[in-house]
Amino acid sequence: MRGALVFELNACRNNCVFCGSQRKVSDIPVLEMKRIERLALKHALELKNGGYDELEISGGDPVEYPRIAEFVRLLRGRLGFRSVQLSTHGCDLADPVLVDRLRSAGLTQYRIPFYGVTPKVHDAVTQRHGSFMETLRGIKNIRAQAPSSKIQITSLLMRQNCRQVLRILRLAAEYADEIVFSIPCIPDIKGPMKFALSFDELGSLARELLREAARIKRRVHILDVPFCAVGIFSPGLANKGGPPQLAPSYSVPDIFKTKTHGLPSYRVKRKVFQCGRCRVSGLCDGFYDSYLKIFDVAHFRPL
Ligand SMILES: C[S@@+](CC[C@H](N)C(=O)[O-])C[C@H]1O[C@@H](n2cnc3c(N)ncnc32)[C@H](O)[C@@H]1O
Numbered sequence: 305m306r307g308a309l310v311f312e313l314n315a316c317r318n319n320c321v322f323c324g325s326q327r328k329v330s331d332i333p334v335l336e337m338k339r340i341e342r343l344a345l346k347h348a349l350e351l352k353n354g355g356y357d358e359l360e361i362s363g364g365d366p367v368e369y370p371r372i373a374e375f376v377r378l379l380r381g382r383l384g385f386r387s388v389q390l391s392t393h394g395c396d397l398a399d400p401v402l403v404d405r406l407r408s409a410g411l412t413q414y415r416i417p418f419y420g421v422t423p424k425v426h427d428a429v430t431q432r433h434g435s436f437m438e439t440l441r442g443i444k445n446i447r448a449q450a451p452s453s454k455i456q457i458t459s460l461l462m463r464q465n466c467r468q469v470l471r472i473l474r475l476a477a478e479y480a481d482e483i484v485f486s487i488p489c490i491p492d493i494k495g496p497m498k499f500a501l502s503f504d505e506l507g508s509l510a511r512e513l514l515r516e517a518a519r520i521k522r523r524v525h526i527l528d529v530p531f532c533a534v535g536i537f538s539p540g541l542a543n544k545g546g547p548p549q550l551a552p553s554y555s556v557p558d559i560f561k562t563k564t565h566g567l568p569s570y571r572v573k574r575k576v577f578q579c580g581r582c583r584v585s586g587l588c589d590g591f592y593d594s595y596l597k598i599f600d601v602a603h604f605r606p607l
């Protein structure tokens with residue numbers, strides 16, 4: 305069973321338009337760093353004792369944490385996790401020493417996003433010049449230094465990259481063991497209109513991606529776009545399941561809290577009136593509530 309750990313750095317050198325990371329790792333005092341690692345360890349122990357033997361780590365950018373290799377070693381060694389995945393922008397991974405330290409610590413998988421296939425598009429999303437080339441170099445270096453580490457490449461379908469999604473799929477296919485597209489949630493931090501696409505636009509991008517994936521014979525997973533928005537049922541589409549399995553004592557920030565443990569308000573999904581007559585309703589959680597406040601879906605037909 306797979307559990308999820310949020311490394312509560314809340315810090316990253318990128319500044320993605322949809323993300324709330326607000327500070328730099330270098331600004332975090334040493335004592336706070338120690339507290340963050342102790343908390344992460346506590347959450348990891350809770351998950352292990354709860355029967356989770358695989359762990360995915362996200363939050364800020366965990367690879368920017370200076371002791372990340374030691375932490376991974378602890379998780380794989382003393383705590384006995386069967387696998388550990390790091391979600392990262394990948395910008396630090398052109399460093400062969402770091403990749404080798406993570407490999408020898410027992411890291412099993414990376415999860416890295418491409419938001420475009422050119423610096424212009426990717427860097428417009430991360431709001432940091434140079435980030436695309438760093439990510440690409442990082443991915444190439446993992447392939448060279450740690451070929452046994454798996455790479456999941458992700459992307460988010462957004463206004464900034466909607467003209468490049470097929471090229472993102474083809475670039476990801478060159479390096480990835482698994483390719484996952486999803487859509488940005490709208491946490492209302494920096495203004496949704498900077499990035500969010502309507503479900504009409506998302507549906508048509510999802511159809512194009514599924515066609516291209518079939519053409520290049522690669523499996524693609526597209527998350528969070530309901531079947532009726534795409535107009536077809538496809539095993540490549542997935543929109544079912546609650547929040548990731550977080551430690552019992554982990555708590556989402558107060559402003560986003562909901563009644564469901566680990567589910568922030570901007571990830572709440574809701575069924576619409578069409579769902580009552582849809583044959584695949586049982587396989588679908590509906591639409592992000594935050595999108596429904598902005599975009600009309602009344603014209604979608606149930607499957
Ligand atoms: C929070 S980041 C942490 C790891 C790393 N810094 C990164 O960007 O991959 C983990 C993943 O969550 C995704 N993400 C961040 N904010 C999001 C949002 N508002 N909606 C959907 N996905 C989001 C990003 O695409 C990213 O790949």
Ligand code: SF4
Nearest residue numbers: 316318319320323364
């Ligand atoms: S790279 Fe990750 S943590 Fe950093 S700003 Fe982007 S989504 Fe947030």
